[in-house]
Amino acid sequence: MVTLEKTEKTDLFSMNRRSFLKVVGAIGASAFLGLHRSEITKALELSKTKVIWLHGAECTGCSASLLDGGNPNVFQAIQKLSVDLAFHETLLAQQGIFVDGRPAATSELNTEILLDEAIEEGNYILVIEGSIANGPEGSGKYCMIGERTFKDIFEKAASHASMIMAVGMCAAYGGVNSADSDLKDLTDFRGVAFLNENPSRGMLDELGIDKPVINIAGCPAHPDWIMLTLAAVILGKINVNDLDSVLDRYKRPLVFFPASSSMHDNCPRRGYYDRGILDEDFSGEGCLLKVGCKGPYTRSDCGLRRWNNSISMCTQAGSSCISCCEPGFPDVASPFYEMIEDKPLINGMNVGTMSAIGVGAASVGVVAHAARRIIFNKDEKQEDEE
Numbered sequence: 001m002v003t004l005e006k007t008e009k010t011d012l013f014s015m016n017r018r019s020f021l022k023v024v025g026a027i028g029a030s031a032f033l034g035l036h037r038s039e040i041t042k043a044l045e046l047s048k049t050k051v052i053w054l055h056g057a058e059c060t061g062c063s064a065s066l067l068d069g070g071n072p073n074v075f076q077a078i079q080k081l082s083v084d085l086a087f088h089e090t091l092l093a094q095q096g097i098f099v100d101g102r103p104a105a106t107s108e109l110n111t112e113i114l115l116d117e118a119i120e121e122g123n124y125i126l127v128i129e130g131s132i133a134n135g136p137e138g139s140g141k142y143c144m145i146g147e148r149t150f151k152d153i154f155e156k157a158a159s160h161a162s163m164i165m166a167v168g169m170c171a172a173y174g175g176v177n178s179a180d181s182d183l184k185d186l187t188d189f190r191g192v193a194f195l196n197e198n199p200s201r202g203m204l205d206e207l208g209i210d211k212p213v214i215n216i217a218g219c220p221a222h223p224d225w226i227m228l229t230l231a232a233v234i235l236g237k238i239n240v241n242d243l244d245s246v247l248d249r250y251k252r253p254l255v256f257f258p259a260s261s262s263m264h265d266n267c268p269r270r271g272y273y274d275r276g277i278l279d280e281d282f283s284g285e286g287c288l289l290k291v292g293c294k295g296p297y298t299r300s301d302c303g304l305r306r307w308n309n310s311i312s313m314c315t316q317a318g319s320s321c322i323s324c325c326e327p328g329f330p331d332v333a334s335p336f337y338e339m340i341e342d343k344p345l346i347n348g349m350n351v352g353t354m355s356a357i358g359v360g361a362a363s364v365g366v367v368a369h370a371a372r373r374i375i376f377n378k379d380e381k382q383e384d385e386e
């Protein structure tokens with residue numbers, strides 16, 4: 001059995017991949033991060049891996065989340081990193097410079113040329129933040145950067161990449177850009193390898209490109225999820241040619257988005273839920289299920305890991321969980337602040353069905369708990385069969 005004491009004395013980074021994943025799985029990602037934070041930061045500092053980070057249709061919230069990460073201090077780490085961050089529009093000081101009314105034609109003065117050169121060199125991890133417009137009519141013109149569509153930029157960058165990390169819900173599944181609206185079909189925003197839960201409508205499929213992809217879910221993605229996954233890839237602890245063993249069906253790292261447990265399992269309000277103390281309004285101390293909390297239907301380790309340097313997280317701060325890590329967000333979690341009753345829950349269950357199958361309605365919390373078990377068991381079974 002793996003204990004914290006044993007892992008403290010172990011050089012995790014000299015282990016082979018199988019042992020590494022076994023240890024991380026056994027002690028939990030949060031404990032792993034706490035114990036080996038400095039090693040991870042150091043490993044990234046010593047690395048020479050090239051990273052190209054592109055922004056599509058997004059709010060830059062995931063980059064902001066990464067920079068706000070205090071565990072490790074990402075801002076200091078990025079300043080010192082030997083990771084060759086070859087391109088990141090938000091972090092690069094350089095902007096397009098015009099000489100005699102025309103854009104300068106050197107990579108030192110022109111970011112478009114800089115990006116093109118970095119892509120041509122190949123051998124990089126491509127990080128995508130933001131969704132990719134396919135509309136109107138496959139042209140991609142609903143997201144232009146300079147005079148180019150983001151779809152064209154993505155195609156070129158993806159073709160030359162060693163692997164792709166889709167960071168945040170927009171890049172992973174389409175996110176808010178592909179939410180239900182009158183414009184949805186016209187704009188036709190896609191995630192890298194998925195559109196909502198559908199892998200056949202991701203932009204890679206649309207373009208006929210086959211590359212290994214890891215999705216870091218979240219709106220925004222947690223800085224630990226981004227940093228640790230990047231570190232694991234760079235260190236070879238995740239073999240990009242064998243991702244199935246470490247990712248779920250939606251290409252999320254299982255260590256952060258466990259298949260058989262939910263955010264609700266480690267929620268700071270869980271004690272109230274277990275005692276059936278369900279608040280009818282915000283600002284109380286009780287469980288937030290009745291005011292719309294989707295924690296029981298959300299795979300994430302937020303309750304354990306927490307946010308803002310492990311200080312707090314959504315339900316701790318008084319807001320319900322809006323299921324920002326599940327494919328299909330935000331539609332699958334809407335309306336955010338209403339308890340799901342007669343409309344289908346994630347994966348097709350509903351409260352009426354749960355009552356009818358004899359779970360009983362001693363408390364709504366018990367019903368939701370049973371639903372969560374059914375949903376996760378169903379998903380695990382499907383994953384086993386796949």
Ligand code: SF4
Nearest residue numbers: 264267287288293295
């Ligand atoms: S339903 Fe929401 S607020 Fe209540 S215990 Fe679960 S995750 Fe926490």
Ligand code: SF4
Nearest residue numbers: 302314321322323324
């Ligand atoms: S608690 Fe829920 S809404 Fe909040 S960050 Fe985690 S998954 Fe997203």
